[in-house]
Amino acid sequence: MSKILVTGGAGFIGSNFVHHLLANSDHTVTVIDAMTYAGIRASLDGLPSDRFELVEGDICDAPLVDKLVADADIVVHFAAESHNDNSLNDPSPFIQTNLVGTFTLLEAVRKHGKRFHHVSTDEVYGDLELDDPAKFTATTPYNPSSPYSASKAGSDLLVRAWVRSFGITATLSNCSNNYGPRQHVEKFIPRQITNVLCGIRPKLYGAGQNVRDWIHVDDHNSAVMEIIEKGRSGETYLIGADGEMNNKDVIEMILRLMGQPTDAYDHVNDRPGHDLRYAIDNSKLVDELGWQPKYQDFEQGLQATIDWYKENEDWWRPMKDATEAKYAKVGQ
Numbered sequence: 001m002s003k004i005l006v007t008g009g010a011g012f013i014g015s016n017f018v019h020h021l022l023a024n025s026d027h028t029v030t031v032i033d034a035m036t037y038a039g040i041r042a043s044l045d046g047l048p049s050d051r052f053e054l055v056e057g058d059i060c061d062a063p064l065v066d067k068l069v070a071d072a073d074i075v076v077h078f079a080a081e082s083h084n085d086n087s088l089n090d091p092s093p094f095i096q097t098n099l100v101g102t103f104t105l106l107e108a109v110r111k112h113g114k115r116f117h118h119v120s121t122d123e124v125y126g127d128l129e130l131d132d133p134a135k136f137t138a139t140t141p142y143n144p145s146s147p148y149s150a151s152k153a154g155s156d157l158l159v160r161a162w163v164r165s166f167g168i169t170a171t172l173s174n175c176s177n178n179y180g181p182r183q184h185v186e187k188f189i190p191r192q193i194t195n196v197l198c199g200i201r202p203k204l205y206g207a208g209q210n211v212r213d214w215i216h217v218d219d220h221n222s223a224v225m226e227i228i229e230k231g232r233s234g235e236t237y238l239i240g241a242d243g244e245m246n247n248k249d250v251i252e253m254i255l256r257l258m259g260q261p262t263d264a265y266d267h268v269n270d271r272p273g274h275d276l277r278y279a280i281d282n283s284k285l286v287d288e289l290g291w292q293p294k295y296q297d298f299e300q301g302l303q304a305t306i307d308w309y310k311e312n313e314d315w316w317r318p319m320k321d322a323t324e325a326k327y328a329k330v331g332q
Contacts, residue, residue, distance in 0.1 A: 008079030208248030240280025
């Protein structure tokens with residue numbers, strides 16, 4: 001049994017990781033989360049109080065981070081500002097949380113000799129052409145295109161430097177686009193699902209040809225556990241489930257699965273600098289660690305996600321109106 005400190009554990013991927021960890025191991029978990037708009041207490045409801053603690057705090061708070069890291073065996077770092085549109089409007093929180101916060105954690109890990117896993121994104125690699133057969137690999141050069149992805153690229157490089165310069169024990173993972181339960185309704189898939197549930201027409205950026213490599217959050221988190229348990233220090237593992245699909249096909253699948261006409265959506269202004277295509281080569285993760293995704297059929301995972309939002313309206317309803325009002329101001 002280990003004591004695991006999870007940063008950003010009240011957010012989308014982090015909260016699902018905590019649920020996964022407590023259900024599938026005997027570890028104890030402490031979450032540190034700043035509880036910004038993306039940190040949702042209800043996402044941590046129902047967890048065993050004897051094995052779980054939530055600490056409301058900022059990963060840039062060095063004394064607090066030092067205390068929590070000293071008491072942990074493993075640090076799993078999910079905390080990040082992660083919304084591209086928000087980073088275009090105000091980059092400063094992304095620099096603070098994603099760079100300064102990661103530095104603060106690394107210094108505490110170095111001081112106390114703890115195991116560290118850093119969770120990142122495939123957006124650090126930039127994007128691929130729509131007709132390019134290539135996929136991102138761990139050796140793809142970084143080419144971030146937004147303040148968000150640039151700050152995540154910087155955090156990745158900090159981790160690698162601390163491994164090389166100071167000998168900390170750390171692994172990294174870069175994952176493709178997640179979907180699933182407990183994802184904020186500002187994000188593409190839950191926004192469309194909840195729009196249908198609210199009687200609002202779904203919204204599609206531009207022509208909808210941009211391609212994402214979708215992975216269910218439970219598959220992402222099972223891969224993170226494999227990396228923590230079996231991964232080699234200093235190595236980067238790319239997490240993907242061969243789920244490439246363009247946004248137009250995703251929105252039409254959502255409508256079909258929810259019993260709506262597949263053309264019952266509106267086109268809205270495309271986001272500035274919208275990356276064309278992401279695609280992950282997961283062969284290192286599969287070959288070296290033996291990982292396989294549970295949801296190899298995207299439609300199956302999407303149906304499970306729709307069912308969760310139907311059954312958990314109390315979770316998402318409080319944030320829905322404010323989210324749509326924010327998008328309406330920018331014509332999206």
